Amino acid sequence: DARVTQTPRHKVTEMGQEVTMRCQPILGHNTVFWYRQTMMQGLELLAYFRNRAPLDDSGMPKDRFSAEMPDATLATLKIQPSEPRDSAVYFCATSMAGGTETQYFGPGTRLLVL
Amino acid sequence: AQSVTQLGSHVSVSEGALVLLRCNYSSSVPPYLFWYVQYPNQGLQLLLKYTSAATLVKGINGFEAEFKKSETSFHLTKPSAHMSDAAEYFCAVSGSGGSNYKLTFGKGTLLTVNP
Numbered sequence: 001d002a003r004v005t006q007t008p009r010h011k012v013t014e015m016g017q018e019v020t021m022r023c024q025p026i027l028g029h030n031t032v033f034w035y036r037q038t039m040m041q042g043l044e045l046l047a048y049f050r051n052r053a054p055l056d057d058s059g060m061p062k063d064r065f066s067a068e069m070p071d072a073t074l075a076t077l078k079i080q081p082s083e084p085r086d087s088a089v090y091f092c093a094t095s096m097a098g099g100t101e102t103q104y105f106g107p108g109t110r111l112l113v114l
Numbered sequence: 115a116q117s118v119t120q121l122g123s124h125v126s127v128s129e130g131a132l133v134l135l136r137c138n139y140s141s142s143v144p145p146y147l148f149w150y151v152q153y154p155n156q157g158l159q160l161l162l163k164y165t166s167a168a169t170l171v172k173g174i175n176g177f178e179a180e181f182k183k184s185e186t187s188f189h190l191t192k193p194s195a196h197m198s199d200a201a202e203y204f205c206a207v208s209g210s211g212g213s214n215y216k217l218t219f220g221k222g223t224l225l226t227v228n229p
Contacts, residue, residue: 004157033217043204043219055214059160091157103217105157 002026004106005112006092012112018080021109023092024073032075034067034105035091043091048074051071079100116141116207120220128228133177134191135223137205138197140186147188148206148217158204164188175199200227 005024013019027030033048045055052069060067063110064083069075079086090112121136139145146165150158162173169181175198179190188205205220 042221048216061161093158102160102163105150105159107157108156 004092004094004104006090006106008109009107010062010110010112012114013082014114016081017113018078019082019086019113021077021090021092021111022112023075023077023094023106025092025094026104026105027073029094029096029104030072031095032069033093033095034075034077035093037091037108046077046090051083063092076098076106079111082111083114087111089111115214116145116209116218118205118207118218118220120203120223122141122223123221124224124226126226126228127160127195129197130194133190133199133225135190135203135225136206137179137188137190137220138186139188139205139207141207141209144208146208147179147181148208149177150206151189152220152222153204154201161190161201161203173194176197185219195225195227197227198229200225 005020031050034046036044036046044069046060047067048055049069064079067079089108091108095103117140119138127133131204143209148163149161151161161177162171162179163171163179164171167170167175172178179188202222204222208217
């Protein structure tokens with residue numbers, strides 16, 4: 001049963017600290033999306049990658065957020081420095097481009113910045 | 115440009131009653147349309163999708179949705195609600211094929227099922 005995995009599942013940190021969230025795509029999926037979910041804004045697309053190259057990161061605050069794919073099995077989202085307003089659930093989703101673009105979501109990382 | 119409007123942020127039904135969750139979309143290209151479900155503290159799970167084949171799409175857990183181009187709608191229905199259907203439901207749109215990989219989500223509809 002192929003699934004997207006995300007670590008950590010929960011993270012509590014203090015303002016100003018660096019936060020790193022990780023995502024392992026489903027094997028063979030070449031497109032990775034990062035979303036943020038909050039009560040106020042709903043689901044927001046932060047960035048996405050195709051074949052490890054960034055295609056669009058316009059939804060991401062550039063001054064503190066960064067997203068990378070060091071290899072095909074790992075995507076990372078970093079926040080440095082973190083702020084209380086970054087508290088949210090961050091989802092990774094992956095898909096196989098060239099099909100119907102169905103995105104498969106991971107369980108999310110629930111981040112609380114104090 | 116694409117957008118999705120889900121009418122009703124909260125829908126409450128009785129167990130055994132019809133479930134109807136509304137979704138209207140806007141898209142400048144022929145759309146692909148999706149319904150996802152999110153259970154508490156979990157990620158989103160695909161219920162069903164429309165990809166320009168049959169306009170009536172059947173999904174998991176007894177749900178189905180009908181694509182109506184003239185009404186720009188993709189409403190989700192289930193004939194008889196179960197307690198286990200209580201969750202949040204999201205409608206989403208993307209462009210069909212080409213290089214449009216992005217999903218645009220609606221704000222979500224929270225479904226409550228009363229015994």
